[in-house]
Amino acid sequence: MSASMNLTTHRVGALVVGAGGAGLRAALEAGRLVDTAVISQVFPTRSHTVSAQGGIGASLSNVEHDDWRYHMYDTVKGSDWLGDQDAIEFMCREAPSVVIELEHMGLPFSRMDDGRIYQRAFGGHTSKFGKGEVHRSCAAADRTGHAMLHTLFEECLKQGVHFYNEFYTLEILLQDGVACGVLAWDMVRGGFHLFHAKAVLLATGGYARVFRTTSNAHICTGDGAALCMRAGLPSQDLEFLQFHPTGIYGAGNLITEAVRGEGGYLLNCKDDRFMEVCAPTEKDLACRDVVSRGIAEEVRGGRGCGPQGDYALLKIDHIGKDKIMERLPGIWELAMVFAGVDCTKEPIPVVPTAHYSMGGIPTDRFARVVTPGDDGAETVVPGLYAAGEAACASVHGANRLGTNSLLDLMVFGREGGRQMGEYVASQSSWLDLSESAGSAGMAEVRRLLNGPAQRAMGPLMEQLRLDMEMHCGVFRTESDLRELKGKLAGHRAAFANLSVQDKGLAYNLDLIEALELGHMLDVCSAIAEGALARRESRGGHYRDDYPRRDDAGWHKHTLAFLEPGGGVGLDYKPVRMQPLTVDSIALAERKY
Amino acid sequence: MQSVTFTILRYDPAGGGEPRYQDFQVNITKPGMMVLDGLNQIRWEQDGTLAYRRSCREGVCGSDGVNVNGANMLTCVTHIEEVARKGRVVIQPLPGLPLIKDLVVDLEDFLRKYFTVKPYLITRAPAPDKERLQSPAERRRLDGLYECILCACCSSSCPSYWADPEYLGPSALLNVWRFIDDSRDEGAQERLDILDDHHGAWRCHTILNCVEACPKGLNPTKAITGIKTALLKRKF
Numbered sequence: 001m002s003a004s005m006n007l008t009t010h011r012v013g014a015l016v017v018g019a020g021g022a023g024l025r026a027a028l029e030a031g032r033l034v035d036t037a038v039i040s041q042v043f044p045t046r047s048h049t050v051s052a053q054g055g056i057g058a059s060l061s062n063v064e065h066d067d068w069r070y071h072m073y074d075t076v077k078g079s080d081w082l083g084d085q086d087a088i089e090f091m092c093r094e095a096p097s098v099v100i101e102l103e104h105m106g107l108p109f110s111r112m113d114d115g116r117i118y119q120r121a122f123g124g125h126t127s128k129f130g131k132g133e134v135h136r137s138c139a140a141a142d143r144t145g146h147a148m149l150h151t152l153f154e155e156c157l158k159q160g161v162h163f164y165n166e167f168y169t170l171e172i173l174l175q176d177g178v179a180c181g182v183l184a185w186d187m188v189r190g191g192f193h194l195f196h197a198k199a200v201l202l203a204t205g206g207y208a209r210v211f212r213t214t215s216n217a218h219i220c221t222g223d224g225a226a227l228c229m230r231a232g233l234p235s236q237d238l239e240f241l242q243f244h245p246t247g248i249y250g251a252g253n254l255i256t257e258a259v260r261g262e263g264g265y266l267l268n269c270k271d272d273r274f275m276e277v278c279a280p281t282e283k284d285l286a287c288r289d290v291v292s293r294g295i296a297e298e299v300r301g302g303r304g305c306g307p308q309g310d311y312a313l314l315k316i317d318h319i320g321k322d323k324i325m326e327r328l329p330g331i332w333e334l335a336m337v338f339a340g341v342d343c344t345k346e347p348i349p350v351v352p353t354a355h356y357s358m359g360g361i362p363t364d365r366f367a368r369v370v371t372p373g374d375d376g377a378e379t380v381v382p383g384l385y386a387a388g389e390a391a392c393a394s395v396h397g398a399n400r401l402g403t404n405s406l407l408d409l410m411v412f413g414r415e416g417g418r419q420m421g422e423y424v425a426s427q428s429s430w431l432d433l434s435e436s437a438g439s440a441g442m443a444e445v446r447r448l449l450n451g452p453a454q455r456a457m458g459p460l461m462e463q464l465r466l467d468m469e470m471h472c473g474v475f476r477t478e479s480d481l482r483e484l485k486g487k488l489a490g491h492r493a494a495f496a497n498l499s500v501q502d503k504g505l506a507y508n509l510d511l512i513e514a515l516e517l518g519h520m521l522d523v524c525s526a527i528a529e530g531a532l533a534r535r536e537s538r539g540g541h542y543r544d545d546y547p548r549r550d551d552a553g554w555h556k557h558t559l560a561f562l563e564p565g566g567g568v569g570l571d572y573k574p575v576r577m578q579p580l581t582v583d584s585i586a587l588a589e590r591k592y
Numbered sequence: 593m594q595s596v597t598f599t600i601l602r603y604d605p606a607g608g609g610e611p612r613y614q615d616f617q618v619n620i621t622k623p624g625m626m627v628l629d630g631l632n633q634i635r636w637e638q639d640g641t642l643a644y645r646r647s648c649r650e651g652v653c654g655s656d657g658v659n660v661n662g663a664n665m666l667t668c669v670t671h672i673e674e675v676a677r678k679g680r681v682v683i684q685p686l687p688g689l690p691l692i693k694d695l696v697v698d699l700e701d702f703l704r705k706y707f708t709v710k711p712y713l714i715t716r717a718p719a720p721d722k723e724r725l726q727s728p729a730e731r732r733r734l735d736g737l738y739e740c741i742l743c744a745c746c747s748s749s750c751p752s753y754w755a756d757p758e759y760l761g762p763s764a765l766l767n768v769w770r771f772i773d774d775s776r777d778e779g780a781q782e783r784l785d786i787l788d789d790h791h792g793a794w795r796c797h798t799i800l801n802c803v804e805a806c807p808k809g810l811n812p813t814k815a816i817t818g819i820k821t822a823l824l825k826r827k828f
Contacts, residue, residue, distance in 0.1 A: 042645075043699070045742055046653040103723040106713030106776065108731065108738045115725030140738075146652055147738060154712035188692060217648045250624070253650045334650060337669050340624065458636020501640030506605050507693040510640040 005446075005505070007192045007438070012037040012162075013424045014417075015197035017169050017182060017224070020047035021145070021409030022388025022416070023203030024152035026367075027161045029417025030201070034424040039164040039184055039195060041219055041512075044153045048205050048217040048389075049409065052145025053256035053330060054122060055137030056102075056410070057403030058095035062116045063135035068092040069582060070127050071136065075404060076585045078124045078287050079397025080539035080549065082237070082557070084576035085584060087365035087393040091404075091411045098410035099138050107151040109140050110327070120327075121261040124287040124401045124592070137403040142256050142330040148406060167193060168512055169223060170441030172200065172231045172384075173433065179369075179383035180431040183438035185445060187512060190505025192445070194438050198424045198431075199383040201367070201416050202228070206357030206389035207523045208241060211473070212465040214354040215247055215254035219516075224390035226519035228361050229526065230440070233371050233381065234559035234571065236392040237359035238523060239530035242400055242540045243474050245291035247353020249311040251338040254355065255331055255348055257402040260284045262327055264316035266295065267347065268303040274312075279592035286592035289399040289540045292352040296474045299351075306349060313347035320344075352474050356400050358540060359530075360392040362559065367391065367416030372559070372571060383427075385420050387412040394557065397575075398539020448514050451499025457510070460498070461517050464491050468524055472531055477544045481532040488528060492521055492566050526560035529568040534558065551587055594620040596676050598630055600642070601684040603691050611691065613682075620672065627660060627681065628667040631695075644695040651807060654741030657748070658695050659684040664745035664805040686748035702744050705760045709768035709786060714779025730775035737770035737815060739808050746802035746812050758791040762802035762812035765793060769815035772822065784823055793819040 014030040016023045019040035030036045040047065059066035071092040076083055103109055103117060110118035119135040127134040140147035156163075166187040173181045173194075181197040207222025208214050225235040245266075246255040260266075265284045268274050278294040279286035286294075295312045304310050316324060316331075321344040324332055328343075335343045362370050364380070367387045373379035388409045395408055471484035495518060502510035536550035537543050559571040577584045595617045603611040616638060618630040628646055635642045644667070645655040651669035658667055660675050661682050675681055689697040740763065747753045747761035768787065772780045787793045793816055802812040 042647055042653070042655065043703075043742075046647050046655045048648065048653075050653050050741075051648050051650065100721075100723055104715075104719040106771075106774070108734045108774070109723070109726075111726050111728045111731045113728060115727050117723050143652075143739065146741075150738070150740075157707055158710075158712040217653065219647050250622070330652075337651070337671075338624070453640070456637055456640060458632070462636070502643075504604060504606050504641065504693070507643040507696045509635070509643050 005191055007194055009194045009196055011196050011430065013197065014199050014201070014420050015039065015181060015195050016201045016203060018047070018203035018205060018390065019044035019163065020203060020205055020388060021049040021148055021152060021406060022413035023201070024149070024156055025410055025413030026201050026203060026387055026417030026420065028152070028155055028159060029414050030421040030424070031159055031161050033421030037162045037164060037195070039167040039169065041166065041168050041187070043165045044163065045149055047149060048220055049145045049149040051215070051217065051254065052148070052406055053142045053254060054258035054261065055120060055139035055144045055403045056099055056148070056406035057122070057125065057136050057401065058099040058138055058407065059092070059136060060096055060099065060117060060119060060138065062112060062119050064127065066127055066134055066136060068095065070129060070134065071095065073129045073585055074125050075395065075401055077130070077590055078399055078401040080399055080590055081555065081587050082394065082397030082538060082575055084394050085579040086576050087395050089579040089582060090365045091395050091407060094411045095407050098407070098414060102148060102151060102410065105151050105155045107140060107147050109138060120258055121285065122402045123257050123260065123285045123291070124282070125403070137258070137261065139258065142258055142328045145406060168515065169204070169227065170444065170515070171438055172227045173437050174231050175431045175434060177381065178431060179381060180433060183441040188507055190508065192438065192442055196430055196433060198427045199385065199420045201385035201387060201420050202361060202390050203386070203388045203413065204390040206360070207238070207520070208354040208357055210465060210468050210520050210524050210527070211354030212469040213247060213252040213351065215244055215252055216354065221516040221520050222357070222523035223516070223519050224386065225360050226522040228369070229522055229560070229562040233369065234362060234561050235359065235526050236362035237394060237530070237558050238526045238560060239534055239558060240358035240398050240540045241354060241527070242288055242356035242358060243292040243352040244288055244355035245295050245352050246314050246350040248334065248338045249349035249351050252353040253334055253338050254353065255314060255334065255350060257288070259314060259316050259328060259331060262316070262323065263319045264314055267313045267315055268298045269305045269309065270303060274298050274303070282592035287399055288402065290592055292474055293542060295350070295352055311349045311351045314350045315347040316343050317345055317347070356405060357389055358392070358394070358396045358398065358400055360390050361386040363391045363393050365393060366419045367393070367412045368419060372573070378573065383423065385416040387416040398541060444515065444518070445511065448500050448511055449503055453499060453501040457498060457500065457514055457517060460491060460494055461513065461520070464520060464524065472528060475542055475544050476531055478532065481528055484528050485532065488521065488525055495521055522562060525566065525568045529570060530558040530560055533570055555587065596620060596630070596672055597680045598634065599680060599682045600694070602694055605693060618672070625672050626668055627670045627672055627675065627683070628656060630672055631667060643693040652741060654743035657686050657743035657745040659687055664749045666743060666745070666807045669807065686744055688748050688754040689744070699744055702747055702761070702763070705764045706742065706767060709760065709764050710779060710783055711767045711771065713771060713774065713777055714782070715776065716778045724776050726775050733773050734770060736810055737766060737773065739810060740766055740770070741808060743807065745805040745807055749801040749805035751799055751801065752795050752797055756791060756795055759795040760792055762796070762816065765796070765819060766810060766812040766815040769818050773818060780822070784826060787819055788823050793823060
């Protein structure tokens with residue numbers, strides 16, 4: 001076997017890891033400046049961006065007057081003040097231009113009667129600093145992510161971007177603290193590939209797959225954050241995970257917030273619109289963390305629906321079949337396939353579902369990866385960039401607003417690609433690789449392939465995801481999180497002795513899932529440690545035993561470092577409260 | 593507990609052997625189990641060497657097209673109970689494509705054909721500062737076209753595609769019509785030049801397997817008819 005596990009080396013200028021929205025946008029930008037390649041675990045249009053439904057937020061003012069300052073205010077408030085205001089200002093100001101650019105690339109946006117881009121209402125988005133309603137989400141029916149991902153890929157074809165599809169990244173190569181490539185595994189044929197690059201941009205997506213009930217694809221296993229932690233870099237704010245209020249009961253698949261944006265609402269078993277009580281002003285269009293807790297409280301209070309009383313109902317039939325089929329055709333299909341419900345006639349059973357990773361690889365607003373330097377101050381890791389859900393800029397803080405995810409991909413993908421391109425252009429040659437470059441990644445694969453097959457891996461992965469859901473879900477407590485830590489230690493020990501059943505090289509899914517499980521364990525350890533330490537409730541992190549936000553103690557970002565032996569060490573850094581050109585949005589109580 | 597037999601075509605390129613069928617018992621552990629849930633159960637609990645593609649598990653990424661009981665479909669949105677015949681489901685890779693391993697096929701050639709037709713917006717006029725305008729009626733013409741997920745269920749179900757290795761196939765043709773029929777696009781003529789060929793639109797003999805196979809309910813034959821009409825209009 002080892003004969004075919006030889007090492008192939010490639011030299012590229014700029015290397016993008018991941019071919020979702022952020023990766024493709026970055027590749028387009030860097031590719032205009034320097035030799036650029038993209039490596040991706042899946043063929044680009046299979047990336048998880050494809051599942052995004054409701055839209056991309058931008059203050060285009062197509063429906064009523066809007067302003068990026070309103071968008072910025074909503075984003076800061078939505079983040080429960082944990083978002084960095086310089087990055088948020090940058091994102092909201094850039095938003096209209098990235099949307100127009102996508103239209104010019106050919107994205108088939110839905111249209112208003114006058115031919116401009118259709119915009120719809122979305123949770124947490126307001127005008128005039130919380131005082132009015134706004135239609136800010138630019139949408140292609142309820143398939144905006146699909147339309148975006150395909151449009152970007154088409155643009156990449158037009159531009160001639162070079163792709164290495166079905167390559168799985170094993171290790172980030174740092175030489176004296178400078179990024180110089182990655183080691184990857186060729187999934188189709190088997191074999192190691194060393195991509196020797198002048199700069200690397202990580203756009204590897206989120207980690208919400210670590211929970212059992214999730215809207216996320218199989219591939220969303222936190223690879224980027226885990227690989228950074230293994231390279232000695234921190235991850236940031238991983239305990240902040242968004243539970244989307246409306247996942248399909250029993251399956252977890254997403255039912256977009258656009259359903260409520262188009263007039264849908266939630267009901268408990270008594271037919272009460274309970275969100276009118278939880279959030280008197282915004283009601284069903286309050287932020288996702290608020291609505292998710294609303295549903296979970298109904299279930300906990302015995303007012304859930306169904307024989308087990310464990311879900312809520314999402315009603316949309318009253319807006320009429322024609323509107324549903326025009327604006328929410330994908331939702332109709334998903335509800336029919338996964339819940340057996342015709343939503344033009346009946347409500348959809350829904351539960352909160354693990355949806356979005358606010359945390360990730362720490363970056364500044366230029367998408368440059370940052371880490372505490374020797375003197376403790378934040379320093380840039382030369383040549384290393386991150387964008388999209390893999391990164392933590394942090395524009396979403398403790399809770400992301402709907403439509404800000406696709407926006408994040410475009411704004412920081414573009415900015416990161418541009419920054420990386422300029423950096424690569426300024427580097428005259430490649431750094432020499434050390435003898436040991438890639439040895440950790442190769443050792444991991446050899447351990448999994450060469451060891452005896454002791455047990456099937458699936459049950460371990462499923463148990464991990466169940467444990468995360470039971471002990472680290474919508475509601476968290478000290479005792480639950482302590483119990484989780486114990487279970488994680490057990491799972492880590494089991495994983496260390498595990499090897500895969502499939503010993504072949506060609507399309508070894510068993511191997512890939514084992515590598516993913518290793519990444520998930522690292523991410524879960526950081527989530528659990530961060531959640532246990534954070535004795536407050538903020539955004540997506542809710543502690544039953546500390547139900548209030550504590551700005552004096554916890555208005556700060558968590559940094560988690562992987563220690564030898566699998567432990568996690570924590571550090572903290574301040575939230576950047578100073579925007580670029582406008583006044584800071586001061587800490588305030590968050591009410592909807 | 594009820595169980596269903598999955599008869600799966602196995603192929604290991606390292607083994608040197610021919611493809612063969614292998615039976616597995618899948619336990620129906622919850623209502624609404626999909627074929628993908630069954631495949632995961634087999635791999636996670638019985639045989640880790642089984643290979644297949646999957647990602648989104650909700651029918652939008654297009655990874656998991658396979659042939660189930662003779663028809664192409666996506667494993668993640670196909671209910672086991674709907675396809676089981678006498679307690680058995682026969683699963684094979686998409687037909688007419690080179691095998692990589694088990695249910696994983698080589699899509700290089702399928703994608704090369706898609707790339708050939710210039711599947712991207714072509715414009716000559718400089719872009720305005722704002723969005724290009726498009727009426728709701730013009731935009732509606734793209735419905736039924738832009739939703740393609742490149743799963744290859746259509747092309748690999750097409751006898752003309754099997755018979756003619758150079759035929760572009762229903763997927764590439766649907767995707768090219770998505771742009772020709774886009775009011776913003778100005779690349780129709782250069783694309784029609786590519787399509788006006790006996791390996792292009794004219795190879796379609798309206799067998800309609802593609803329509804049957806599309807898991808997104810799209811109609812490639814209708815798109816191809818649009819292309820043929822445009823080609824004829826151009827000639828006369």
